[in-house]
Amino acid sequence: MVRLIVDAAHGSYPVIIGTEVHRELRNVVRRLDPSSAVIVTDSNVRPWAHKVAKAIKPSGVKPVIHVVPATERSKSMTALRDLLAFFERQNVDRGGLVIAVGGGTVGDLAGFAASIWLRGVRLVAVPTTLLAMVTGRRSPDPGAGSVPLRHNQGAGRGTG
Numbered sequence: 001m002v003r004l005i006v007d008a009a010h011g012s013y014p015v016i017i018g019t020e021v022h023r024e025l026r027n028v029v030r031r032l033d034p035s036s037a038v039i040v041t042d043s044n045v046r047p048w049a050h051k052v053a054k055a056i057k058p059s060g061v062k063p064v065i066h067v068v069p070a071t072e073r074s075k076s077m078t079a080l081r082d083l084l085a086f087f088e089r090q091n092v093d094r095g096g097l098v099i100a101v102g103g104g105t106v107g108d109l110a111g112f113a114a115s116i117w118l119r120g121v122r123l124v125a126v127p128t129t130l131l132a133m134v135t136g137r138r139s140p141d142p143g144a145g146s147v148p149l150r151h152n153q154g155a156g157r158g159t160g
Helices: 021-032 046-059 077-089 104-119 130-135
Strands: 002-008 011-017 037-042 064-068 097-102 122-127
Touching (some): 021 097, 037 104, 046 064, 064 104, 077 104, 104 122
Parallel strands (some): 037 064, 037 097
Antiparallel strands (some): 002 011
8 A cells, every 4th residue: 555645735635545445544534533424426336335434434433325327427417416415414514524436427526515515525535447546636626517518617726
């Protein structure tokens, strides 16, 4: 397992690279000490999200999972509305944590939702595709929108 610290203009953050990183998430979540945790994933990697949920339970938080269809169409205002409604039903407060487990669509949707929920809650990205690992958090903004204009709304600062 490789651990890196990335220094960016707005602060630093850890990057953990390896094959069993879901086990390391327990320590990450414990350090963040969230009041609640929501795992956002897609239907293709739902089993991996369940492994992540099981791995972080000993940190003292009981994660809940929100699953979106594994398609670019999940990067939409409808999917965003559904995810924000899920946050509300789960009583996610300012101390909450969003964990994105999946590829670029999940990372963009969860990242945008976390950035606008209660003016921003913390996000942990667990990318499951090489493309999401390379581009997901380097893009200027996590975005949502209609499929032809899927990056027409955004929030946040990129790390690039």
